[in-house]
Amino acid sequence: MFMATPIIQVENLVKSYGDVHAVRGVSFTVDEGEVFGLLGPNGAGKTSTVEILEGLRDLDGGSVSVCGLDPQRDSQALKHEIGAALQSTSLPDKLRVMEALRLFASFYKRRRNPEELLKRFGLEEKRNTFYSQLSGGQKQRLALAMALLNDPKVLFFDEPTAGLDPQVRREIYDIIEELKREKKTIVMTTHYIEEAERLCDRVAIVDHGKVVALGTPRELKSHSGGTTRIEVRLAKPEPDGALKKLEGVADARELDGAYVIHSHRPPKTIVDLVKHLEAEGNELVSLEIASPSLEDVFIEMTGRRLRD
């Protein structure tokens, strides 16, 4: 295999809105055929980063290149090469599904058959339905279908499943996995851990406008020591230094009133914990065990949870 130049290059990207520093020196590259995820809480700077790559916003510092083009200078040429499902966009209420696909297809030099996309995204019976009468999931499937109209080299999905119920979310996952099998290059943002772990080849964890960790989901998880997370709630507060001394514990910290313990040997740690609490006259209110996930990486890097 030869070393191809990455299809997307981002170097030290900076973007501010007045006093708000949304993106503070983000760097990463995306290879062709890769699904790249930007994982982080709302307001971490993911959307700003993606919108700069799409040529929708100007950058304040650093440099970016997409498909060998400068999104700021060559935005017109770039728009023929990319497809996007943006956050908080909409279509006119009284536009029908098929009309929307035909209209947007007409804007591109290279285009795919709208008919075929309609079929593929399961919108055939909805072809003459007004946009306003579609369900949330149908709207999102239409958004993804529209992103493919120009057979783009790079796809941008900004929070593709935000606000959808779990079943619809899984439908969207299936669609993205299919695109992944077709070796499409996809850049997606998400604040769902499950989504990043399941769909992305590589993930950049973003917080406060910076990349705090970057790698494959597996690499990132092993970075956190391959530990198991034990989350406990206690009747009385406990100095977290004490919990760190329990057997097999790699790290322990207090988070939103609970104690998060990362352990190499969960059974030993739990037994030791119970003994310790008894000796201190404290009591266990609840206990939860979770296998290591990207959430743990996030907690470790930022001291906060990823959830809203």
Added chain:
Amino acid sequence: MRNFATLTRMRIQLTLRNRMFLFFSVIMPFGFFFLYAGVFAKGQPAGVRFFLGPVVALAVMGSFWGLSAALVMFREQGILRRFHVTPVTASDMLASSIVANYVLIFPTVLLQFIFARTIFHVTHFGDIFATFILISIGNIAFASLGLVVASVTNTMQETQVINQLIWLPLIFLSGATFPLAFLPKVVQKVSLFLPATYLVQGLSRTIFGSAHIWEHNVLISLGSLVCWAVLTFFLSAQLFRWEPEVKVPRKAKLLVLATIIPFLLLGFWENTYGNIPAQAQSALDSLSEPTKSAPSPDAPK
């Protein structure tokens, strides 16, 4: 160019599916038409012809309202954002708004002429070519005004307030509701600063006065509206925003003031040297003389 054509078609399609359109482009213009022709002109052909200019001007000017509202709604709902990731440009978007509006207003105006002919038996419509040109330019000029309003307002509420503020002087001070000659001298002086006055008076001249396109005052109307249309379109392209979060830049308000300058100068010029109010007065006189001699019980048909 192709993007512009498909966008125009979409805009026409969407507008026809919109109930608001029905009000602004059908109910309101024909409401005015029958009010003026049936009540003010008492159904008499000469009177109907006299009021046809103002009535048509109202239909043409009213378009700025729906256009600004539609564009602001598109922006607020994130529809423009979706177009922004495609190769569609701001000028595609703006030009398609204007052309779609033109195509949609034209049948209304045409129907007003047809009704004047068939229902009220108006036989002469003055200089049809000059009238057509004035209507076209007026339509583009006021559509561009709508685009500027959409550019300098952030929310639908703001847009509607500004629209009201523009619309009221537009219809009351231009001679569109009360003939210019009825207005007090001071108000006439003010009205000569308004673009609407030049459209209304120009159309009155060509329809009722049978003025050709090269008559001095028609040329003044035409020239000032062309100049204004170019300025406002250019401005709206400069200030166009795809994203709802991006607010109006401060310099925008200054630029808007710049579009007022031509009419400020024209207003001073016309107030000093012009004869538009005098012409409006003589038009009104020529209308009222025959009706005075033959008093009330004329059968309106």
